Every structure is written in C-alpha cells, then in structure tokens.
Amino acid sequence: xxxxxxxxxxxxxxxxxxxxxxxxxxxxxxxxxxxxxxxxxxxxxxxxxxxxxxxxxxxxxxxxxxxxxxxxxxxxxxxxxxxxxxxxxxxxxxxxxxxxxxxxxxxxxxxxxxxxxxxxxxxxxxxxxxxxxxxxxxxxxxxxxxxxxxxxxxxxxxxxxxxxxxxxxxxxxxxxxxxxxxxxxxxxxxxxxxxxxxxxxxxxxxxxxxxxxxxxxxxxxxxxxxxxxxxxxxxxxxxxxxxxxxxxxxxxxxxxxxxxxxxxxxxxxxxxxxxxxxxxxxxxxxxxxxxxxxxxxxxxxxxxxxxxxxxxxxxxxxxxxxxxxxxxxxxxxxxxxxxxxxxxxxxxxxxxxxxxxxxxxxxxxxxxxxxxxxxxxxxxxxxxxxxxxxxxxxxxxxxxxxxxxxxxxxxxxxxxxxxxxxxxxxxxxxxxxxxxxxxx
Amino acid sequence: xxxxxxxxxxxxxxxxxxxxxxxxxxxxxxxxxxxxxxxxxxxxxxxxxxxxxxxxxxxxxxxxxxxxxxxxxxxxxxxxxxxxxxxxxxxxxxxxxxxxxxxxxxxxxxxxxxxxxxxxxxxxxxxxxxxxxxxxxxxxxxxxxxxxxxxxxxxxxxxxxxxxxxxxxxxxxxxxxxxxxxxxxxxxxxxxxxxxxxxxxxxxxxxxxxxxxxxxxxxxxxxxxxxxxxxxxxxxxxxxxxxxxxxxxxxxxxxxxxxxxxxxxxxxxxxxxxxxxxxxxxxxxxxxxxxxxxxxxxxxxxxxxxxxxxxxxxxxxxxxxxxxxxxxxxxxxxxxxxxxxxxxxxxxxxxxxxxxxxxxxxxxxxxxxxxxxxxxxxxxxxxxxxxxxxxxxxxxxxxxxxxxxxxxxxxxxxxxxxxxxxxxxxxxxxxxxxxxxxxx
Numbered sequence: 001x002x003x004x005x006x007x008x009x010x011x012x013x014x015x016x017x018x019x020x021x022x023x024x025x026x027x028x029x030x031x032x033x034x035x036x037x038x039x040x041x042x043x044x045x046x047x048x049x050x051x052x053x054x055x056x057x058x059x060x061x062x063x064x065x066x067x068x069x070x071x072x073x074x075x076x077x078x079x080x081x082x083x084x085x086x087x088x089x090x091x092x093x094x095x096x097x098x099x100x101x102x103x104x105x106x107x108x109x110x111x112x113x114x115x116x117x118x119x120x121x122x123x124x125x126x127x128x129x130x131x132x133x134x135x136x137x138x139x140x141x142x143x144x145x146x147x148x149x150x151x152x153x154x155x156x157x158x159x160x161x162x163x164x165x166x167x168x169x170x171x172x173x174x175x176x177x178x179x180x181x182x183x184x185x186x187x188x189x190x191x192x193x194x195x196x197x198x199x200x201x202x203x204x205x206x207x208x209x210x211x212x213x214x215x216x217x218x219x220x221x222x223x224x225x226x227x228x229x230x231x232x233x234x235x236x237x238x239x240x241x242x243x244x245x246x247x248x249x250x251x252x253x254x255x256x257x258x259x260x261x262x263x264x265x266x267x268x269x270x271x272x273x274x275x276x277x278x279x280x281x282x283x284x285x286x287x288x289x290x291x292x293x294x295x296x297x298x299x300x301x302x303x304x305x306x307x308x309x310x311x312x313x314x315x316x317x318x319x320x321x322x323x324x325x326x327x328x329x330x331x332x333x334x335x336x337x338x339x340x341x342x343x344x345x346x347x348x349x350x351x352x353x354x355x356x357x358x359x360x361x362x363x364x365x366x367x368x369x370x371x372x373x374x375x376x377x378x379x380x381x382x383x384x385x386x387x388x389x390x391x392x393x394x395x396x397x398x399x400x401x402x403x404x405x406x407x408x409x410x411x412x413x414x415x416x417x418x419x420x421x422x423x424x425x426x427x428x429x430x431x432x433x434x435x436x437x438x439x440x
Numbered sequence: 441x442x443x444x445x446x447x448x449x450x451x452x453x454x455x456x457x458x459x460x461x462x463x464x465x466x467x468x469x470x471x472x473x474x475x476x477x478x479x480x481x482x483x484x485x486x487x488x489x490x491x492x493x494x495x496x497x498x499x500x501x502x503x504x505x506x507x508x509x510x511x512x513x514x515x516x517x518x519x520x521x522x523x524x525x526x527x528x529x530x531x532x533x534x535x536x537x538x539x540x541x542x543x544x545x546x547x548x549x550x551x552x553x554x555x556x557x558x559x560x561x562x563x564x565x566x567x568x569x570x571x572x573x574x575x576x577x578x579x580x581x582x583x584x585x586x587x588x589x590x591x592x593x594x595x596x597x598x599x600x601x602x603x604x605x606x607x608x609x610x611x612x613x614x615x616x617x618x619x620x621x622x623x624x625x626x627x628x629x630x631x632x633x634x635x636x637x638x639x640x641x642x643x644x645x646x647x648x649x650x651x652x653x654x655x656x657x658x659x660x661x662x663x664x665x666x667x668x669x670x671x672x673x674x675x676x677x678x679x680x681x682x683x684x685x686x687x688x689x690x691x692x693x694x695x696x697x698x699x700x701x702x703x704x705x706x707x708x709x710x711x712x713x714x715x716x717x718x719x720x721x722x723x724x725x726x727x728x729x730x731x732x733x734x735x736x737x738x739x740x741x742x743x744x745x746x747x748x749x750x751x752x753x754x755x756x757x758x759x760x761x762x763x764x765x766x767x768x769x770x771x772x773x774x775x776x777x778x779x780x781x782x783x784x785x786x787x788x789x790x791x792x793x794x795x796x797x798x799x800x801x802x803x804x805x806x807x808x809x810x811x812x813x814x815x816x817x818x819x820x821x822x823x824x825x826x827x828x829x830x831x832x833x834x835x836x837x838x839x840x841x842x843x844x845x846x847x848x849x850x851x852x853x854x855x856x857x858x859x860x861x862x863x864x865x866x867x868x869x870x871x872x873x874x875x876x877x878x879x880x
Binding site (some may be wrong): 016034136141147 | 455469473474514577581588712716728732733734735748749750751752756759765844
C-alpha cells in the first residue's frame with residue numbers, strides 16, 4: 001500500500017489527539033485514504049515533558065529542521081497556536097514543499113492572504129477545517145457540499161467557552177465569575193479567557209466563514225462585537241421571562257446593499273434550534289438559496305473533535321482532494337477583489353433588549369421612553385423589577401435603584417446606539433445600560 | 441475559462457431544478473468549479489411537454505444517443521427514477537465514458553454493486569449525494585468530513601413524506617387518511633405513497649448509509665422495517681402524554697457482535713433534537729468515536745434542495761474530487777467482504793410501547809402482564825383509556841372494548857415479538873396490537 005509521510009508540529013492537546021488517531025487507528029485512516037498515513041515526526045518544544053501518547057522510537061524531535069529537511073514528509077499538521085512563531089514556521093514548511101493542515105484560526109484570520117498566496121505560488125495547499133467549530137465540518141460543507149448555492153445567511157454559536165458559561169449561568173443561576181472559574185477547572189476556559197468571552201474568537205471564526213460563504217474580505221477586528229463578559233445572571237432571567245435564551249451569536253447576512261456581520265449576545269427564542277444548544281456545543285444554521293436552511297450541531301472544541309477535523313484534512317490532503325479544492329476556490333487571494341462590501345453597522349435593523357439601572361423617581365420610564373421615541377424606537381414590552389428591599393417597604397422608594405427592562409420593536413443599530421448614550425446621560429439612570437440584540 | 445460539458449437525462453422536477461441552477465447561476469457554479477459547467481443536452485421523454493425552465497436552442501432532445509455519442513459531454517446527471525430503464529441507461533452512459541451523478545436511491549440500493557464495479561472497471565465515477573436526504577450533505581459528511589472516525593451510531597428521520605404525515609397527525613389531531621390526502625395535494629406524497637409510508641424508502645436510504653458508515657453490505661429488504669401506515673392518531677396522543685413524539689426512525693448502531701439496523705415508528709423524547717424535526721424536514725444524528733455527536737437538519741426532498749445536491753456533485757465531478765473519492769473508498773465493491781455482520785434482529789434490546797384493544801373484563805391487565813412477565817418483559821407504566829360511552833355509564837362495562845397502553849422496561853425484540861403474538865391470542869384482546877420502539 002502506498003504511504004504518505006506525515007509530521008505533527010506542536011504536540012499540545014490537539015497534536016496528541018492527532019497522533020493517537022494516526023497511531024491507534026491506522027487501519028481506519030488507510031481505508032479512508034487508500035494509503036497509509038505514516039506519522040514520521042512529531043516536533044515538540046520540550047523533549048523531557050511527559051506525554052499522553054506513546055510515540056514510536058525516532059518520531060519525537062525538538063527540531064523543526066528534521067521536518068523541513070526531510071523530503072519524504074509531504075504533509076504537515078501545523079498545530080502551534082498564536083501568531084508567531086506559527087506564521088514563520090508555516091511559511092518555512094511551505095517553502096520546503098509541504099502541504100499543510102492547521103487548526104490555527106487566529107493565524108488565518110490575521111495572515112490568511114499572505115499564507116494562502118504563498119501556498120498557491122509554491123503549488124502547495126493549506127487545509128483548515130479544524131480552525132472553526134472543531135466537530136462541525138463547516139468548512140467542507142460551505143466550500144463543497146453547498147457549492148450550488150448562494151448562501152444567504154449564516155448564524156452560529158461559534159465559541160464553546162462562552163456557550164458553556166451562559167448555559168451554566170442560565171441553568172444554575174450562577175454568577176459570571178463563578179462559572180468562569182468552573183469552566184477553567186473543567187478545561188473549557190483558558191487561564192486568560194479574554195479572547196473567548198469578549199467575542200474575539202467568535203469574530204475570527206466569523207471572518208473566516210464570511211470569506212468562504214460570501215467572498216467577504218474582512219479584518220476580524222472590524223466586525224462589531226460584544227462579548228458575554230458584561231452579562232449579569234439577571235439578563236438571563238429576564239430573557240427567560242420574555243421567552244428567550246441568551247446566546248453569543250455570530251451572524252453574517254446578505255442584503256442588497258452588502259453583508260451584515262456581527263458578534264454579540266443575542267436573545268434567541270426558546271424552542272428554536274439555536275436556543276437549545278447547551279454547554280460546550282457549537283451550532284451553525286446556514287441558509288442557501290437552493291437548499292434552504294441547513295442546521296449543524298456538534299462539539300466546538302476539545303481534543304478528539306478537533307483531532308477528528310485535522311485527520312480528515314490529512315486524509316483529504318493525502319488523497320489529493322485538498323489541492324483540487326485549494327486551487328479551484330482561490331481562498332484569501334490577494335488578487336481577487338472582495339465580492340461583497342460590508343454594510344454600515346449603524347444601518348442594521350433589529351429588535352433590542354435594554355436593561356437599565358434606574359432610580360425609582362416618578363417619570364423615569366417616561367423620560368426613557370421619550371429618548372427612545374426621539375430616535376424612532378418604539379417599545380414592545382417593559383418589565384419593571386422591584387428590589388426586594390422595596391417590596392418590604394423598608395426603603396425610601398424615591399432613592400432606591402430599580403431595574404427596568406425594555407424590549408423594542410425593530411430599530412436601526414445606529415438609533416439604538418445613540419439612544420443608549422443619551423439614556424445613560426439621564427439623571428435617573430444610575431449606571432451603564434445593557435443593550436442586546438433580539439432574534440425572532 | 442475551461443469548460444465541462446454536462447447533460448441531464450430526465451427532466452422531471454429535479455432535472456428542471458438542476459437546469460435552472462446551471463443556466464441561471466453559471467457565474468456561481470463556475471466560481472466554485474474553477475470552470476464553466478455547460479449544459480449541452482437535456483434528454484426528455486416528450487419533446488412537446490411544456491417545461492418550467494427555458495432551455496437554449498439545441499439543448500433539448502428525446503434521444504439518449506445524442507448524449508452517448510457526444511464525446512464532448514463528460515459528466516451526466518442521470519435523473520430518471522425507478523430501476524429500468526434507469527439501470528440500462530446508467531450502464532450505457534458508463535460504457536460511453538461518462539462520469540455520472542444520480543439521485544436514484546432505489547437503483548443504488550438494488551444495483552449498487554453492479555453499477556459501481558462497472559464504473560470502476562471503466563475508470564469512471566458515480567456521485568450520489570442527492571440519493572439520501574436531499575438537503576443534508578450526509579454522503580460527503582460520512583465519506584470525507586468524518587473519515588477520521590469509526591462511526592458508532594447513526595439515527596435519522598430519512599423520509600420527509602412520513603415525517604410530514606406524523607407531524608400533521610400529531611399537531612392537528614387529523615387521521616392518517618386525511619393527512620395523506622393533504623400531503624398528496626401539497627406534492628409531499630406520491631399518488632401511491634406506499635414506498636414512503638411503509639418504510640421502504642427509509643430502508644433503502646439506511647442501506648446506503650450503513651454501507652458508507654459501517655461497510656455493511658445489506659439488501660434493504662433484509663432491514664426489519666415497520667411503516668407509519670399502521671399508526672392511529674391515538675398513538676400520537678398517548679405518546680405525547682408519556683412525554684414522547686412518534687418519528688419514523690432509521691437506526692444503524694454498532695455493537696461488539698455486529699450492526700443493528702432497523703426502520704420503524706419510534707417514540708422519541710420531546711425536547712431532544714430528533715423529536716423536534718417537523719413536517720418535510722429530515723435529520724440525522726451521527727456519533728463518531730473521535731468527533732462525538734454531530735447533528736444535521738435540512739429539507740429531505742423537494743426540487744431545489746435535491747438539485748442543490750446534484751449540482752454540488754456535478755461541481756465535485758468536474759473538479760476531479762469525485763473520482764479521487766470514488767477510487768479511494770471502493771464503495772459497493774463486489775471484491776470487498778462486508779466489514780460487519782448484521783445482528784440478529786431478535787437479540788436487539790430496547791423499550792417498547794404497546795397499544796392493545798381489549799375487552800373490559802376483570803383480569804385483562806393481569807393476563808397481559810402475565811404474558812409479558814413470562815417473556816421477561818417488565819412494565820414501566822400503564823395508561824388505561826375508558827371509552828367515552830363507558831364514562832357515561834350507558835354501556836355494559838363487561839363487554840366494552842377499551843384501550844390499554846403499556847410502556848415496558850428494556851426487553852429483546854424477540855421477546856417483544858413473541859409476547860405480542862401470544863397477547864393477540866388472548867380472548868380478552870379484541871384486535872391487533874400496535875408495538876413501537878422507544879428511544880431514550
């Protein structure tokens with residue numbers, strides 16, 4: 001049987017999972033690839049570090065040169081995270097004639113055009129299924145399976161850490177800080193979870209998907225994004241009362257005047273598929289103009305789901321499918337102008353949820369409603385929440401802060417933004433306003 | 441730009457949809473294929489019949505020879521249903537050197553090995569994404585995207601007609617016959633819906649998926665199957681009372697002693713994703729040993745969802761990916777022994793729902809419970825349903841037929857089958873027993 005020599009660069013969690021699949025399930029991979037995928041080298045930083053997988057003699061090395069200088073190794077799983085040295089290593093591997101499989105979404109979101117153009121110049125390929133929503137093969141589904149369609153919209157829960165946190169806050173009524181600590185203990189959140197909880201990770205994934213699905217060329221930093229780090233347990237409770245759950249949604253939607261892109265905590269109607277996605281799962285709903293709605297649900301991260309995506313890419317690359325796709329689709333090409341422009345975020349239309357900390361003066365609601373009306377925003381429903389102290393009658397209702405929750409009818413994002421600023425300057429509003437999108 | 445000449449054989453609903461995508465969206469297909477997909481011929485039975493798509497001059501023909509004898513045509517969408525002449529046409533097209541894309545699941549379920557082996561001998565390929573669950577790209581997902589996994593189980597709602605019927609019976613309380621007539625009017629059911637409602641269509645699709653996912657070589661006729669044609673509106677009502685919906689599920693599950701395969705109406709817990717699949721949608725839940733559970737949901741049939749799958753296959757074939765996959769995976773190979781054997785259906789373990797029409801004698805429940813106990817089946821819960829006449833006190837309770845619903849704990853299918861026969865022979869049981877599987 002023919003043999004393709006593989007190297008893994010970076011033996012962290014995912015690299016270890018990939019090595020396990022290649023070593024323990026060689027029969028399976030060779031049946032699906034029609035050839036043996038032979039793990040020849042695994043590059044690690046520290047040779048002494050104990051590992052969860054037993055590598056055959058001679059496989060492990062701490063020198064990338066052992067891969068670069070071995071012409072027998074033709075396919076490399078590049079599994080080092082971050083931007084550098086990952087970018088330089090990737091360029092070196094391409095120069096050395098290797099086809100690459102990677103899970104590094106930050107690198108692609110930042111340096112995609114440079115890396116993909118260099119790969120094309122050198123006649124090499126880069127496969128990246130594992131970079132978005134690990135267990136959901138969304139890259140192949142958009143690039144190949146739905147290729148007869150103009151994709152019209154794509155909405156997804158793309159960050160498993162955030163979804164775990166909001167699910168636990170919602171179901172256990174726990175505070176944000178408590179759940180983050182729990183997520184860190186369970187390995188669902190990094191020591192510094194900032195990129196996950198502030199929406200950056202989801203924005204990077206959305207930038208990649210928006211390029212594949214719509215030909216948008218977008219810096220992920222330009223995608224309007226809000227994280228879950230500003231959510232209070234109260235927001236989840238109010239949302240539930242109103243018939244919604246809060247999910248960190250990435251949205252890409254095509255309209256006549258361009259592409260709408262956003263990432264933010266969103267009220268999603270209870271009972272709809274996206275609302276029922278729990279814990280570390282991801283889900284993506286794609287609408288194509290021919291196929292209609294297609295919904296995908298699977299684990300968003302984790303060792304083996306991500307390794308599954310990496311090994312599927314290794315097989316596709318060994319078989320030759322990746323190169324055909326890569327040559328044909330010209331992803332992240334510097335020469336190709338973007339096929340869509342981004343819509344001005346302020347013009348996007350949606351419904352909004354506002355949570356406002358207010359002092360309990362007469363006329364507070366009137367003053368807020370007046371600001372909203374001035375910006376053309378009409379109110380759909382209001383929840384006014386008495387504090388428990390007030391309910392006791394033990395406090396002065398004139399000075400007690402209470403919470404006001406307002407759901408609006410459709411309004412532009414610009415109007416909602418301006419109204420928020422103006423409302424926050426009202427004397428009766430005692431703190432920052434939480435403003436969330438509502439999806440119906 | 442390079443050009444691939446395409447022919448469509450069979451201009452029914454799906455063929456018309458495929459022609460539309462090729463003619464109206466050439467920019468899109470050529471971008472995704474890196475070449476023009478040129479519709480050169482469309483073979484129809486009746487040249488005079490009015491069509492829903494305007495074909496350019498010279499495209500339409502009633503002679504298959506115009507395709508067979510044109511060496512410029514390299515890829516053919518073969519969209520004639522049924523077994524003959526579809527099989528002969530397919531063999532002729534392969535002999536003439538054409539790569540084939542088809543949506544004909546009955547043909548593949550029946551003659552897959554013959555057709556695939558001939559294609560391999562001739563160095564040609566057959567793509568068949570549209571043959572199972574139209575809008576869900578399950579063939580590519582199993583063959584490529586999840587190729588790093590041993591698939592452990594696969595459960596699906598594979599027949600949109602049946603699902604439409606049970607959804608409408610459940611939600612509107614309508615009778616089976618009424619809903620079938622409505623489905624026919626809406627175009628969801630054929631004039632003769634037998635293959636859909638008796639489970640045959642789902643069994644054919646399951647046979648194909650079981651081959652791809654498990655290497656099982658199975659005649660679809662050998663898959664134990666029950667249709668929805670025996671369901672009463674009452675069954676849906678009782679199921680709902682017990683916390684379930686009834687869905688026609690196809691199940692393939694791997695165990696140490698072989699593969700379990702079955703098609704039948706199944707009680708699925710309300711709130712789980714499969715239970716919430718409504719109307720003409722299909723859904724498939726796959727569990728892989730690395731990736732974990734992946735859930736797919738989309739339209740199961742219909743003109744444009746199926747055409748979307750056909751055109752994706754045309755693109756894959758024009759690009760060259762199909763041939764690589766086809767050569768590598770050796771689907772339906774006569775030379776390859778099946779990788780799994782089927783489990784004896786009688787040994788499968790599950791919970792059961794029994795609906796029994798009984799006469800209201802004292803001791804009826806005792807006699808039924810005794811038979812169940814004899815076969816090692818223990819009862820989890822019972823609903824005894826008084827007839828409304830009886831509740832009026834106007835009838836003799838000694839002779840009134842009533843309905844008894846019994847949910848069991850786990851039992852083997854063999855025990856359930858034998859117990860059913862024995863129960864039906866009891867003097868107090870007045871008609872056939874409805875026995876359904878329960879999925880927890």
